[in-house]
């Protein structure tokens with residue numbers, strides 16, 4: 001496992017946003033090189049290069065403002081949708097609400113094709129989209145390379 005302080009210096013500060021159960025915490029563990037284990041995210045996990053948010057912040061209207069605040073502290077905002085989700089939480093053209101790079105991540109591509117989730121993320125304004133399977137690590141290297149600071 002790579003030393004956490006090293007990773008923190010090398011990687012762009014990234015806010016993970018999406019419904020509960022979409023795979024934010026699992027992806028965080030994979031990107032940090034940790035073993036996958038289930039933990040319910042009860043509060044904003046702040047201080048690391050990965051800012052993991054509780055799903056409720058994206059699901060409950062009154063809590064959405066918290067995400068806007070944390071977005072200002074991030075270099076990249078990542079919107080996550082699962083390949084097998086049957087709806088998207090993110091309205092069309094939402095990416096223009098923050099002056100940060102906003103990327104899309106489609107999780108659980110082992111379950112079904114990522115195409116529909118990719119279309120929802122494009123509709124929301126994401127230009128870069130990364131389909132991943134956190135359990136096998138498929139697609140995670142490409143995402144990690146994007147999140148690495150240049151130079």
Ligand SMILES: Nc1nc2c(ncn2[C@@H]2O[C@H](COP(=O)(O)OP(=O)(O)O)[C@@H](O)[C@H]2O)c(=O)[nH]1
Nearest residue numbers: 020021022023024025026107108132133134135
């Ligand atoms: N099949 C599959 N399951 C996943 C994947 N990513 C996460 N999960 C599972 O989805 C469940 C919820 O994941 P979690 O990371 O806690 O979601 P969070 O609420 O967004 O933080 C867990 O049982 C994970 O093991 C994936 O890429 N593929």
Ligand SMILES: [Mg+2]
Nearest residue numbers: 024025040041
């Ligand atoms: Mg979580």
